[in-house]
Amino acid sequence: MASFELICPAGTLAALRAAVDAGADSVYVGFRDETNARNFPGLNFSRKELAQGVAYAHARGKQVFVAINTYPTAGNAGAWHRAVDDAADNGADAVILADLGLLDYAARSRPKLRLHLSVQASAANPEAIGLYRDAFGVRRVVLPRVLTINDIAKLTSEIDIDTEVFVFGGMCPMAEGRCSLSSYATGRSPNRNGVCSPASHVRYETRGSKLVSRLGAFTINTFDEEEPAGYPTLCKGRFTTHDKASYLFEEPTSLNALHLLPDLKAAGVKALKIEGRQRGKAYIAEVVSACRLALDRFDRGLPYDATVLDRVTEGGKDTAGAYGRAWR
Amino acid sequence: MDDRANTRRPPERTPERTIETVVARLGLTLAQPLGGRLIQPVLDLMISTLARRHPDAFERMAELGEADLLVDPSDLPAAFLLHVGQKPSLRVVERSTVATARVRGAFAALLDLFEGRIDGDALFFSRDLTIEGDTELVVGMRNALDGEDFDIAEDFGSLFGPLARLPLRRPLTSLAGVLGNLHEVLLAPALRRLEQVERRLGRLEEGKR
Numbered sequence: 001m002a003s004f005e006l007i008c009p010a011g012t013l014a015a016l017r018a019a020v021d022a023g024a025d026s027v028y029v030g031f032r033d034e035t036n037a038r039n040f041p042g043l044n045f046s047r048k049e050l051a052q053g054v055a056y057a058h059a060r061g062k063q064v065f066v067a068i069n070t071y072p073t074a075g076n077a078g079a080w081h082r083a084v085d086d087a088a089d090n091g092a093d094a095v096i097l098a099d100l101g102l103l104d105y106a107a108r109s110r111p112k113l114r115l116h117l118s119v120q121a122s123a124a125n126p127e128a129i130g131l132y133r134d135a136f137g138v139r140r141v142v143l144p145r146v147l148t149i150n151d152i153a154k155l156t157s158e159i160d161i162d163t164e165v166f167v168f169g170g171m172c173p174m175a176e177g178r179c180s181l182s183s184y185a186t187g188r189s190p191n192r193n194g195v196c197s198p199a200s201h202v203r204y205e206t207r208g209s210k211l212v213s214r215l216g217a218f219t220i221n222t223f224d225e226e227e228p229a230g231y232p233t234l235c236k237g238r239f240t241t242h243d244k245a246s247y248l249f250e251e252p253t254s255l256n257a258l259h260l261l262p263d264l265k266a267a268g269v270k271a272l273k274i275e276g277r278q279r280g281k282a283y284i285a286e287v288v289s290a291c292r293l294a295l296d297r298f299d300r301g302l303p304y305d306a307t308v309l310d311r312v313t314e315g316g317k318d319t320a321g322a323y324g325r326a327w328r
Numbered sequence: 329m330d331d332r333a334n335t336r337r338p339p340e341r342t343p344e345r346t347i348e349t350v351v352a353r354l355g356l357t358l359a360q361p362l363g364g365r366l367i368q369p370v371l372d373l374m375i376s377t378l379a380r381r382h383p384d385a386f387e388r389m390a391e392l393g394e395a396d397l398l399v400d401p402s403d404l405p406a407a408f409l410l411h412v413g414q415k416p417s418l419r420v421v422e423r424s425t426v427a428t429a430r431v432r433g434a435f436a437a438l439l440d441l442f443e444g445r446i447d448g449d450a451l452f453f454s455r456d457l458t459i460e461g462d463t464e465l466v467v468g469m470r471n472a473l474d475g476e477d478f479d480i481a482e483d484f485g486s487l488f489g490p491l492a493r494l495p496l497r498r499p500l501t502s503l504a505g506v507l508g509n510l511h512e513v514l515l516a517p518a519l520r521r522l523e524q525v526e527r528r529l530g531r532l533e534e535g536k537r
């Protein structure tokens with residue numbers, strides 16, 4: 001039996017097909033609105049596309065999860081409720097939720113629908129996870145990316161539902177669902193509007209041979225001519241303090257925990273998730289097939305190349321994130 | 329933290345893309361003195377063909393609102409202005425044309441991007457693609473295009489009517505392979521001559537002003 005289930009992102013139907021063809025066990029998607037944390041222009045699924053995606057995946061024995069993981073605005077939960085209903089009606093195998101009220105709605109109105117707890121809920125202790133399980137029947141928790149391998153192993157041994165962790169993709173180094181940097185700079189946040197450092201507020205400027213990236217009124221980074229660039233996500237900015245420019249919070253890197261497969265297995269992790277619903281289908285195909293190959297070889301006790309994805313990482317760099325972090 | 333920095337690597341270019349670049353360069357160079365008269369009907373036909381074959385992508389593009397995207401191939405003598413909105417259109421323009429946003433990169437990379445064969449973010453991270461202006465428009469366009477399976481050969485094959493049914497793809501690909509291998513030797517002088525023609529045309533244009 002495979003050690004891990006591989007959970008892959010898709011922002012379009014073409015990307016979903018690419019993920020399934022490249023070896024995903026499950027694909028997670030979102031609707032084309034602010035009910036999910038990748039509410040990017042031109043991205044995500046209509047109801048019809050979800051039905052088509054589910055049909056494609058199910059025909060090949062794969063699953064589709066729908067992320068409805070932003071927080072409804074007060075007194076205006078209609079769009080979020082409709083998203084849960086439409087995901088269920090269109091054959092989704094699970095919904096990935098964060099908001100307590102929405103979990104309550106889904107548990108009551110769709111008792112057969114499998115519920116996963118989104119990373120956005122930032123549930124990081126057995127008491128919190130136990131509450132979600134007991135109150136709403138949550139069957140799996142996606143763990144926040146701030147935990148170390150030891151934290152994950154301890155937590156997994158203390159709970160009796162599946163754990164899913166991120167193995168590859170963009171980094172969100174704060175406790176998810178609790179970061180206000182994007183709200184501060186742009187008035188729009190991943191938690192309410194489904195987008196961090198939104199493209200509507202991003203500008204790139206060429207100044208001589210340098211590339212300057214800006215978010216709203218803030219300069220986030222300046223790249224020299226030969227330097228790999230990064231998206232101006234606020235927490236990955238290069239800021240000047242005490243006359244020295246440095247990455248204060250996080251470098252523009254991607255998470256790559258492929259070399260930690262033995263530790264993640266020993267920790268009892270059930271599923272590995274790739275971040276990146278906003279990325280194109282060429283990226284999805286490349287990353288999913290590389291992870292599939294690594295997982296298959298790992299299962300057969302063969303050596304595998306954990307660095308094979310360096311080429312597609314942000315800033316041309318990768319990191320094991322909090323899994324192996326020595327905090328500054 | 330593991331901070332292995334990668335060296336920047338230019339994207340690989342297939343022989344087909346090399347030929348497409350040379351053909352586009354030749355076409356634009358020869359068509360430019362005639363203004364849009366020669367090339368505009370071809371571009372109109374291309375857009376209407378794509379709209380017919382990929383209605384979902386065009387629906388997504390229409391949702392982006394009325395906007396102009398300057399597609400600026402760094403190795404061609406001119407740029408393209410793509411108007412998105414209710415009535416999409418494509419025109420050949422000077423690369424100094426003001427637009428809502430601008431995307432600049434090698435023609436081959438832009439074609440790869442259009443067909444979804446290459447990761448746009450990775451191209452941007454490696455500095456092979458430059459973006460200016462309204463980033464939301466660029467991201468929206470990328471997503472709208474990436475959701476479809478565009479294929480230049482398939483999509484425009486139908487424009488050649490019965491000719492498209494001839495089994496030409498294989499021999500053309502092998503020819504492209506041969507040319508690709510020899511392109512340093514064979515195409516470099518041709519490209520240099522093209523550049524000279526472009527420069528001469530540029531001087532003539534300036535003389536006219």
Ligand code: SF4
Nearest residue numbers: 172173174179196235
């Ligand atoms: S600013 Fe950084 S830490 Fe905060 S939500 Fe965005 S990606 Fe996460």
